Amino acid sequence: MAATTTLGFLLPTGLSPRRGGFKVSLIRCSASPLTTSGLVEKPWDSYNARLVLEDGSIWPAKSFGAPGTRVAELVFNTSLTGYQEILTDPSYAGQFVLMTNPQIGNTGVNLDDEESEQCFLAGLVIRSLSISTSNWRCTKTLADYLTERNLMGVYDLDTRAITRRLREEGSLNGVLTTDQTKTDQELLHMSRSWDIVGIDLITDVSCKSPYEWVNKTDSEWDFNTASRSGKPYRVIAYDFGIKHNILRRLSSYGCQITVVPSTFPASEALKMNPDGILFSNGPGDPSAVPYAVETVKELLGKAPVYGICMGHQLLGQALGGKTFKMKFGHHGGNHPVRNNRTGQVEISAQNHNYAVDPASLPGGVEVTHVNLNDGSCAGLSFPAMNVMSLQYHPEASPGPHDSDNAFKEFIELMKRSKQSS
Numbered sequence: 001m002a003a004t005t006t007l008g009f010l011l012p013t014g015l016s017p018r019r020g021g022f023k024v025s026l027i028r029c030s031a032s033p034l035t036t037s038g039l040v041e042k043p044w045d046s047y048n049a050r051l052v053l054e055d056g057s058i059w060p061a062k063s064f065g066a067p068g069t070r071v072a073e074l075v076f077n078t079s080l081t082g083y084q085e086i087l088t089d090p091s092y093a094g095q096f097v098l099m100t101n102p103q104i105g106n107t108g109v110n111l112d113d114e115e116s117e118q119c120f121l122a123g124l125v126i127r128s129l130s131i132s133t134s135n136w137r138c139t140k141t142l143a144d145y146l147t148e149r150n151l152m153g154v155y156d157l158d159t160r161a162i163t164r165r166l167r168e169e170g171s172l173n174g175v176l177t178t179d180q181t182k183t184d185q186e187l188l189h190m191s192r193s194w195d196i197v198g199i200d201l202i203t204d205v206s207c208k209s210p211y212e213w214v215n216k217t218d219s220e221w222d223f224n225t226a227s228r229s230g231k232p233y234r235v236i237a238y239d240f241g242i243k244h245n246i247l248r249r250l251s252s253y254g255c256q257i258t259v260v261p262s263t264f265p266a267s268e269a270l271k272m273n274p275d276g277i278l279f280s281n282g283p284g285d286p287s288a289v290p291y292a293v294e295t296v297k298e299l300l301g302k303a304p305v306y307g308i309c310m311g312h313q314l315l316g317q318a319l320g321g322k323t324f325k326m327k328f329g330h331h332g333g334n335h336p337v338r339n340n341r342t343g344q345v346e347i348s349a350q351n352h353n354y355a356v357d358p359a360s361l362p363g364g365v366e367v368t369h370v371n372l373n374d375g376s377c378a379g380l381s382f383p384a385m386n387v388m389s390l391q392y393h394p395e396a397s398p399g400p401h402d403s404d405n406a407f408k409e410f411i412e413l414m415k416r417s418k419q420s421s
């Protein structure tokens, strides 16, 4: 059935926009329901809900997760599958994730596909929730999972129209609510009074004390294992919101890993005599966590280091560069990246709203990877200090495995450094 967007009534609000360029009136945008209302009874409890964006648009919706009211930044994700890995990626803290794939929930959820023990995102926005769940690994439905975790999920919105809006205006803050007592103006005011920029979001998602990682990729799911045996490399992984698959992949490549909190002192990390240090992914604005940049600076040159996403942005700053907020970021499993050294193109999994400005980097720092959609910096290397980093996700989960080799490159970096010391 074709999705239609109808413009409803206009409410003059008199509120001035938080950022320039937005219309000040509220616009009600409704999508024709894709679900077969009346014909099939939906196997979840549903409430009326609303998504109100800071540009004044109101999106009536149906709720299928927890009831409530949340304020967050709305981003769209173009992955076709992997909603469970997305829900458990701590880098989505402070954000609503809108899936552009119009039908979500078909495969339910299972405990093996978790990327962290908790869901930190603020809510899930989808076009249509699958009426049935069918997968041999499924242990519960997406609706039950969200409700148990007190997470909001909404459907029956025109996700295509919202995505176009985000592409034109950039990421927008918004409020999701099932509360019918709140007026549209109140919700608009809430969305405009909140901001994700300049806030430290990693402290809340990081582990509270160090621990040894004992899990690894099940042999059933592992690949490229031919040349690996034993665990000869000792790695310290700074947890800024780490995804489990980074740890599983490092472990599969032969690393014994101690995961440490974001505030773990560099001096303590060095006492553990690591062969290498990993700086993980993590949510929010990388320029809002100067203490983490200081830790990275203290560790530079002391052991080979590998940064992924937030870790890459912290390394960029520690090397003297600057980060900036992108218009709507990259969130999906289909981003082409060119490896400048080999000329090869990898299709990558990405999830970030900020990037390192290559022009701000000092001489000697090499941009190793470029995102081919917009030319932004996707990887760095500083050979003088055994530094490598990627803006995207070589661990995938969800997404293609084209970049798995980056873990091998980190192993090679540690090997060469061990041999020369």
Ligand SMILES: NC(=O)CC[C@H](N)C(=O)O
Residues within 6 Å of the ligand: 091, 280, 281, 282, 283, 284, 285, 286, 308, 309, 310, 311, 351, 352, 353, 354, 355
């Ligand atoms: N996945 C991540 O580490 C995200 C990095 C950072 N929070 C950003 O949005 O750019």
